Amino acid sequence: MKIALYGINTVTEQLTSTLADEHELIYACTSGQEQFESHPTLSLPELVQTEVDRIIICSMFVDEIAQDLVKHGIDLEKIYFYNQMQSIIVACKDVIIPTVRKDKVLYAVFDLSRNVATFDCCCFAIQAELYREEHQYDSIHFVIQPKRSADPDSLSFTTSHELDDVEWRLNHIVIPVFEALPACSGVSKMSYRQQAVEMLQHQPHVFPESFRETNRGIHLKIEQVLKYKRAGIDTARFRPHAHAEALVDSFVQDRNIGDKKLLVITLREYPLHEHRNSPVEEWAEFTKRVDSDEFHIIVVRDTSKACEALPECLSHCDTLPLASIDMHIRFALYRRAHINMSINGGTSYTYFFTENVNSIMFIPTSREHFSNSVKNVATGGYFFGEQPEFRAHENQVVIWHSGTTETIHGAFLKLHRQIQTGELQDFSDLYDDPADMEQS
Structure with a gap:
């Protein structure tokens, strides 16, 4: 098998020592101006013109290099990389991350002026998940809207927990609870209330729907979850990593x-x-x-x-x-x-x-x-x-x-x-x- 090792580094040395006896090896890098031991290297355009059975990317910048290779007409089936964490050669086609459909992401606003940073967030998370499923969105991005405001005329108070305790609870309770939903694709903590409005003004799908008009979330109670339960829908959705x-x-x-x-x-x-x-x-x-x-x-x-x-x-x-x-x-x-x-x-x-x-x-x-x-x-x-x-x-x-x-x-x-x-x-x-x- 004729194999091109793409990128010159210590991984190239290791793969050469393990593959050279059984395969014909050539070497390549983007510019073609580097040299591996006594071997010259091909540039990307030169590699495209060379018949090889497999290309193994030795660099950690797999996404960028593989994208360039495909753009230059190289079949993805031939492109592999060396997984430096697991010390194995992997086919790029086997580990493709699916493309996000931007119009299928639901943004769910957890408003700390309406909800306390406690396990009550479970009710909110489940309601958002059931709403996502009902409307057939692919994923949920949770947005935590704080009490802090950029409006100098606005008043807010530490009514349940001190600010450092709120941060602890967000990081160790609320965010992990949100991330226990398999459909959760992200969690963003805003620096101030208005930032949530700015972030979501051009997003097509926001929960709760009233956020568009009020610029704030709502306090959800168990009754909103029960309507799904009464319809025979499973509400046990949390799953640990x-x-x-x-x-x-x-x-x-x-x-x-x-x-x-x-x-x-x-x-x-x-x-x-x-x-x-x-x-x-x-x-x-x-x-x-x-x-x-x-x-x-x-x-x-x-x-x-x-x-x-x-x-x-x-x-x-x-x-x-x-x-x-x-x-x-x-x-x-x-x-x-x-x-x-x-x-x-x-x-x-x-x-x-x-x-x-x-x-x-x-x-x-x-x-x-x-x-x-x-x-x-x-x-x-x-x-x-x-x-x-x-x-x-x-x-x-x-x-x-x-x-x-x-x-x-x-x-x-x-x-x-x-x-x-x-x-x-x-x-x-x-x-x-x-x-x-x-x-x-």
Whole structure:
């Protein structure tokens, strides 16, 4: 085979040493003015006039060189390159990146003046994805519109989180959640509100549609997602990156747990609204009742505790700190688990919108703080005594209780039995007494 090595560098030297014995090698570069050892090099025009079986690009500038070769009439079938990361020769035709259809990109505006940088972004992301699919667009480019304004007469305030906390949440929660949609093709953080308007003024497809007139996004609630759910459309769309799944697989394999099923417990240990936190001692006592011959327990700490050891009462359990920080590791671990368990919190919201996740979520309600009131919980689509309409399947269960050891264990046994047998279980006997709850 007659092969032209295009580009003169150390890769050329390596390929010469491995190919010279079995193939006839010639050398080329764009100008033809370089020389490889004692061999002259052909210029691009000269190479075009030379009959070769294969051209291997030795440079890292594969796109530019291959484009020039094709423009000069060389068949793409003959063009290869040396993948310097994997140390293999690859056919260009096998790794072509599809061309973007500009008129098929949906731009979705996540407005921080209308939405908080929390896991509520899940609802927005799912709604944007369902809208994209409904209108048959190829991909979504998310645009984050900040509170900051270039208008000196505009007022905005840090109402929920400090600015540095907002940035952390955007980078570690919101953006990774958006990128968990396979259709996400990009995420842009604007420097100021008006920049989003400037960026999108010539784009044909923007979500929400009202952005054209108002120059701002909207606060989306679960009701917008439910209209698709009621139409029989699957709303579980989040999928972790393949690399994250591989990392979780390697973590599990390293544990040598054999056929044991994963039981993943996610703790809420946040310093704000501490009354909503997981009752750790109750959970710890529950873990001692789990059959260790059948289950391997992994505890995921709150992000604020990610770099700390597990509480002493849970020291007998395993943990994966990376899942507390990296959303895609978290998604992958949740998918890998036989059952996920947690109290109601931001991360548990992702259960319902991630492919192939089984879960138990405990929702405590009380009169003591607005965040735990029956009315407030209902704004998220959770209605006391009912299972959420937006859950992906029946192996995602809500327990209306704060989570005592007995209740946690009872819910676990029931869901495990339901998964194993396919027979639906009644979880209502584990709920709080509705007479004790605020209903008005």
